Every structure is written in C-alpha cells, then in structure tokens.
Amino acid sequence: MRLSTLKSRQARRELKWGLIFITPWIVGFLLFNLYPTLASFYYSFTDKGLIRPPESVGLDNYVRLLTRDKQFVKSISNTLYMVVVAVPLGTVFAFITALLLNMKVRGQAVYRTIYYLPTVVPAVAGTLLWLWILNPQYGIINYALSFFGLRSPAWFGSPVWARPAVVMMGLWAVGTSTVLYLAALQGVPQEMYEAATLDGAGWLARTLSITIPMVSPVTLFIAITSVIGTFQIFTQAYIIGGSGGGTTGNPRESLLFYAIYLYRQGFVYLKMGYASAMAWILFLIIMVVTIVLMRSSARFTYYES
C-alpha cells in the first residue's frame, strides 16, 4: 500500500474522530445559537405574537424603530451614556486599582481579596445593597455627606442622578478588569523600569511611558468586552425600576436602557417581531463599535512582539 494512501486514510480517520468529539458542541451551537439567531432575523421582518404565525411586514419594524419610536431613541441615548461614561471610568479605575494592588505591601493578598469580593456578589443582591446605601434619608452616603453640610441628591429617585448612581455601582465591581491588569503588570519587564529610573524618569513618567503602553493589549480587550457588556446592561435597571417588573426604566425613563426596552417590547407587549428587530439593530451597533475599536487600536496598542 502506498504511503500517501496510508496517510490519507489516517487523516480521514482522525477527521472522523475529531468530528465525533466536537459533535455535541456543534449540535448545541446549531440548536441553541444558530437556529434562534436566524429565526430572530426572520421574525424581525414580521409581526409575531406568542403563537400566532408570523405575518410579514417587510421593513416596517426597522422603519418604525428608526423614525417613529421615541422610547427607542431614549433607550439608545441612555445606553450610549453608560458606554461613553462608565466604560472609560471603569477601565481607568480598574487600572489604578491594579497599580495599587501591585505594590509590595504587607497584606497585599488581603487587599486583593477585598477589592475582588464585590465582583462575586450577585448583581441582584448588589443592586439591592446599593439601593440602601444610596437611600437619600437613611443611606450611609447621605450620612457621610451630612458631615460636610451637604445633602445627598435623590439618587435613584432623580432622573438626573440615577445614571451616575449606576455608574458608581459599576465602579464598585471592577474586580475582573483589575485582575486582568494585575496579570498584565506582572509581564512588564523590570529592566525597563530600571533603565528609565537610571535616565531620571519619575513614577509618573514611568507609568505613562512604560506601564500604560505595555498593558495596552489588555486595555483594548477590557474596552471591547466592557463596551459589549455595557450595551446590554439590564439587571441593575430592572431591579431599580421598581414595581411592575422594572421595565419602565424609572425614574422618568432615565434607566430605560436598550435591553430593558427590548425586553419590554418582547415580554410585556408581546411584540416578538419588533423586539427581534431591536436585537438585530443592537447587534449591528455593537459590531460597528467593535470594528472601529479594533481598527483604531493600532494607534494606542503596543505589542512587544
């Protein structure tokens, strides 16, 4: 038998067993990812209820969303606020925290644990906790402010302060990004710092010129994943929204985020086709933003290799 035939038979056998091994994943992907995705794309061009057969409406759902739906615009604007404010703040806060936790001090492990703990608190429990912390009359923030003769705002009762309060809640749970930065900081060569010190560079110069560029790949990763996650913010707003299931985006629709409005259209108003159209628009927005971030990353991301 020829060697080439033997090799090709072996390759086919290996391919066969490889496919058998990944079949469970493929089946799961087809049934629970690809099929629902394609189905939702189809439904986005229809008027679909619970069990009524979908009736084609062409581009009506998309046209209505983009031209006549004021709540859609509101939800996009609220979500973009979070992306533009919370993501950079969260990234910077995580970086600074990582720098602090990277310092060789006594109890370093304890501090790292303490700063990571909020990340493992479930979102619902964390939100309820913050509702108490930010209570305008009895919360500890109000208590602390009263020492300086200040009165706390209404926080979750005020449409002006509700979103900053949600941003603040997000800063409390930057543990995952902090851990990523911590790992990246371990990979920065010490020789660079030594050389810079010899050249007379201070702490700030070393941080700006060495640390930040060297961890920039992690910054890019955190930026992209945070943007994707923030575009889908839901749980906190749902809990804070209050009675009736929390899908009104209270107070005064300031917490009417995109995912909240999508949920409301699909599961409260039972407009599955309309909600599907919203889902696809969100997909396009996230894809565009991600592509822009990736394309522009060459300007601010330094890869040592």
Added chain:
Amino acid sequence: MATKWISRRAFLKGAVLGGAGLILTACPAPATVAPVVQPTAVPPTMAPEATAVPPAEAPAPTAAPAAEGKTMVFWPEWGGKDADILKAQVDKWSEKTGIANEFLPIRDHTRMIASMSAGNPPDLLMTWDANAVGQWGFEGVLKDLQPYIDATGFDMKALFPIGIASGNLMGIKQIGLPLTNYICTVLYYNKDAFTAGGQDPEKPPETWEELWDLSEKLTVVEGGQIKKMGYGPLTGQVGHPTVYAYAFGGSIWSDDRRKVTPDDEANIEGLKFVRQYYEKYTTAEMQRWATSLGTEADAPTYPIYTGTMGMMVDGEWLPAYVDKITDIKINIGGAYLPHPAAKPEVKGTMGANTNPMVIPTQAKNPDAGFDFIKFISEPANSAEMCLIVGNASPVVEGLKLQIAQTPQPLYKWVLEVAWAEGQVKPLTINSPVGSMYNDAYDRYKLEVIEDGRDAVEAMTALKEEIQPELDAALAKMGI
C-alpha cells in the same frame, strides 16, 4: 517485559462511546423547572392567624369530570406562605379527586410566556397581573372557560362582578375566573400622627379638599427638607393609572373598553390635585423624599406605621401585617378613598384587583384545571384560604364566611363595609394594549405632575398615541 497499557487513541474512543451511551440513556430528562425569585411589587398577602372555618359543603356535580389518573400542573404567581396556603387547598382537592398535582410557584412571566409559546404550558395558571392575562387572552393562548362553565353548571352569580370582569375579554369570552379579589385603595391614616398634629384621630378626611387641608397641617418641613408628609400623593397603590380618575368620578377607559379616555375631566382634576404637592414642596424634594421611604409593608419602617406619612392609600392586606409587627406600636385607621366635595355620588369608590386563574389553550389536562377552579370557588374553601392570605373571597357567600371569621377589626371593616357597600371598580382593564397604555400613562402623568406640563395637552397627546394602537390591535383581532 513491559506492561501493555491501553493506547491513548483506544482510551479516547472508548470514552467517547461510553459518554454518548450515557447521554442517550439519560434522555429525555424529566422537565424540572426551578422557580425564579424576582423582586416584584406583588401585593403582599400575609394574613392574621387562621381561625376555624366551617367544613366544606358537598361539591356540585361536574358534568365534565376531570381526567382521573392524570396530573394537574398548576403554576401560581404566589410565593412563600401564600403559596403554601394555596398548596394546602390544592392537596385537599387532590385527595378528594384522586388526581395528583404538580404545584410550582413561578414568579416570572417570562417562563409562563415561554411555556405557552412552546406548547408545553401547565394546566392551570394564576397571576396577579390581569393586564398580562388580557394580553395573553388576546394572543389566543388561553382557553375560553364558557364551555366549562356551561357544562359544569358553574354559578357565575355566586361571584362578585369585578372578579368575573377581570377575566373577561371585552365581552367576547371568559378566559379567567378569580382566585381572590383585593381592594387596593383604602385610605389608611396614622392616628398618632393626627393627634400629634392637633387633629381628631377618629375623623379621616372624606373629600379631597379636606385631605389637602389636613395633609398641609400634618406635613413637617425642616431646612427645606420634608421630614413628614401629611399624604403621599403617588405613594402606595395610588400611583396606579386608574385610581385618581375613579376617585374624581371618571375613568381613563370608555365603558366598552374600545376607547382610551385619559382626557376625561375627572382624570385631569386628579392630576392637578397631585401637581399641587409638587408645586408646593418642589419636584426635587418630593422625588428625594419618595425614594427614601420604606417599601415593605411587613417591616416596621413602613411610612404609615411610623407616622412618616400621615395618610397613605394602600391595599386591604395591610391590616394583616399590623398584627404581626411587634417592634413598634401601630395605630392606624382605614377609610374610603376621598371624593370631590362637589360630587358626593362618587363617595365609596374603591379600586380593586383580582388574581385570575386561567387555563392555557394547550394544557394537557384542562378539565382538571377547571375542576380545581370549581373547588376553590366553593364558599368554604375560598373563605378558608382567603382568611389566611388576607385577600377578599371572590365568592359572595365565601366573603360572608370570611367576615364572620375575621378577628382583625380594621380588616373586618374593609370586608364588611368597603366590599359590601363601596363602589368597587377594576384597577386593571383587559385590553391588548393594557401594559402599553399603563406605561405611556405613567410617562405623561409625570410630565404633568413633576414638570408642570399642561394636563389637558399631555393627556390629549397620550390619547393620540395609544388610541391608534388599540384600534389596530382590535382590527387585527376582528373585534
């Protein structure tokens, strides 16, 4: 000689085949659904200690007997003790009929919707949200109960009209029957706060004008900060869209439910009444104060208990909590919602809701589901359950039994006076656009109340937004 071990390739082959075999033998796995607990504003239904109830009457004969041997799957939207009390009734029914039951409290509409959409719903559903029931009914996922009512001789006259209305789709079909009713608009007042404010603690306001005067006297503002509020104009159950319209003698729905009427004069009057508070105390301070209030009626920090609020509109379940809170002494009274002085005919108007029981279209054992509805609608069974749950029995004779057994004097007043003599109106209307209307109403209402937008202009804009949606929905359904 070296030991011959199995090759890695052979081991992996065997592992894959063994794993596949395990998976095949495990399918189909029994469907288990873990209950999802979500914080909601479901009216609390805790109740005073149960007292002895007369034994159940003999059940009426059923023309369509439930399928014996099958299981009745019941998903109620109650949790905790209320679910336990309902489970006890379901078990009693199972014992009587010999039909097993699968009782699963589900506090998540998403799961209910998903089950109906997937064609695998329970046999019986109970939800506190009549809005949702109306929408599900219009979507065609709930059975028409009229054939069951006719076949079994179920006596609809034995029920209060409001319970029947909550499960009726605009006169087209009866898709739900009530498990319990509950009045949401009792005016509770803190007698100690009245006394401290120099007011007669036994004389609650009867008109909105009196309430405004009284609330001004009871409100305490220090350094521009509200410390105590005489009346919470949007706190408790009074925030529901229909309440003020009813209380001022009108409605935000036409009688035939085909028109939305937020521009009803009475509703405009109600909005202007509430706006007074935001003008006087400023929107920022009202928002701040409202956010700081305790929200749990079973906690001693609830504002009406502590006197932080002198008067508050809340549900009939409140007295049940009063007995259970021992940390502080609570001294509250109850009264009808006020009426305009110029409209004495509106006196006694109360808003109520229902917990409707519905049977999904694709239920596997719908007969058993309806059989339980019949069982729990028997006066003694209904009274036994409602006595503990703290809601009113939707059965006329059941309410009488419940009143006779209720020890709590304030709750007894609600049952005896408010239910028997009040003008009880439905807070929730079955409509294909019910939820959408409520959400939009909230939006426009706050523009009037917090921003000072002209009420007539705002409500007209609301009507122009919602009426086309309602017309389109009704046209699509051929109604």
